[in-house]
Amino acid sequence: xxxxxxxxxxxxxxxxxxxxxxxxxxxxxxxSDGNTYLNWFQQRPGQSxxxxxxxxxxRDSGVPDRFSGSGSGTDFTLKxxxxxxxxxxxxxxxxxxxxxxxxxxxTKVEIK
Amino acid sequence: QVQLVESGGGVVQPGRSLRLSCAAxxxxxxxxxxxxxxxAPGKGLESVAVIWYDGTNxxxxxxxxxxxxxxxxxxxxxxxxQMNSLRAEDTAVYYCARGEILTGNPFGGFDYWGQGTxxxxxx
Numbered sequence: 001x002x003x004x005x006x007x008x009x010x011x012x013x014x015x016x017x018x019x020x021x022x023x024x025x026x027x028x029x030x031x032s033d034g035n036t037y038l039n040w041f042q043q044r045p046g047q048s049x050x051x052x053x054x055x056x057x058x059r060d061s062g063v064p065d066r067f068s069g070s071g072s073g074t075d076f077t078l079k080x081x082x083x084x085x086x087x088x089x090x091x092x093x094x095x096x097x098x099x100x101x102x103x104x105x106x107t108k109v110e111i112k
Numbered sequence: 113q114v115q116l117v118e119s120g121g122g123v124v125q126p127g128r129s130l131r132l133s134c135a136a137x138x139x140x141x142x143x144x145x146x147x148x149x150x151x152a153p154g155k156g157l158e159s160v161a162v163i164w165y166d167g168t169n170x171x172x173x174x175x176x177x178x179x180x181x182x183x184x185x186x187x188x189x190x191x192x193x194q195m196n197s198l199r200a201e202d203t204a205v206y207y208c209a210r211g212e213i214l215t216g217n218p219f220g221g222f223d224y225w226g227q228g229t230x231x232x233x234x235x
Contacts, residue, residue, distance in 0.1 A: 037217055041157075048207060048225040049149075049157065060223065092157055096219040100173045101159035 002026050002095055006104035012112045013087075019080040021107045023093035028073050030097070037097040040069055040078045043106075044089040053078065085111055114138040114224045116208050121229030124198055134191040134208030134226055142166070142186040145211025145218055148193050150204035151228075158204075161193065162211060164218055171219075176202075198233045205230050 003026040013019045021040075029036050040053040051060050053069035056076060066081045080087055088111055093104040120132040134146070148160040161172045161182040170182050181194040191208050205228040211221035 031217070033217075035217070037220060039222060041222070043157075048227055049222075050225070051222050054220075054223075090156075094157075094159075094222065096217060096222075099162075099171050099219060101162075101219055103157040103159070106156045 001100055002029070002098050002102050004093055004095055004102050004104040006091075006093060006107050008107060009105070010108045010110070012110050013080075013083045014112045015083055015085060017083055019083050019087075019109055021078045021080075021091055021093075021109075023071075023076045023078070023104050025074040025076075025095055027098075029095050030073065036072065037095060038069075038071070038076050039094045039096065040067075041092045041094060042087075042089050043092065044086075047089075049092065080109070083109075083111075114210065116210065116224055116226035118206065118208055118226040118229040121206065121231045123232045123234060125235050126199060126233055128198055129194070129196045130198060130231060132193040132195065132206055132208075132229060132231070134193075136189045136191065136208075136210075139210070141184075141189040143214050145221060146182075146184060146191045147209040147211050147221060148182060148191075149207045149209055149222075149225075150202075151207070152201075152204045155204075160206070162219060163191070165211070165214055169218065195231070198231075200233050203231060203233050 005024045041049040043049045057069045090106045115137045117135045163182045179197045183192045207228045210224040
């Protein structure tokens, strides 16, 4: 199984500053079709997960442009610029290139 | 608008069975794969099973293989998860999530999620 390792576990951020979350896969996420299937999700307290980013860097409809994804192969990053109070929650990466699909362990973003 | 509504959760004894349902609306259900994802209390997310748009292929995480069955009834826009031989470690909120459309990555999707239904396995 592909192991997805997220860091840090916890990320205290000041409002207005930038938060950066890393996700590392134990093997390449490049699919035989040439795409890299790496997603990012936000889960606010008490809510269902919400997809923010798909295929590494594509932002979902309605997601603020403060959220951006980057990376390739096995190393990926979610960046949140100008952090707002509503960004508090747990962020997960997910690879859907290989079965079984695997999530990272999560990064808890909180406001300092 | 797209809606996914899970039901069927509850408290069940170890070894017993439960069937979850996920009612879909707002999109052409028969064109999309569908996923079940679970989250144990206070823990992270775990992909449980996926079924292709036409039901021809199904995949399971090893921990539920042989015990859980994912199925769908496209005429009723409904996804199911039959859970047998339940164990304490199956205790979780179970979410259904929309998969990918017809010709996309069959393991992809996750653009819409339900609100989840809690399954508690306890004697």
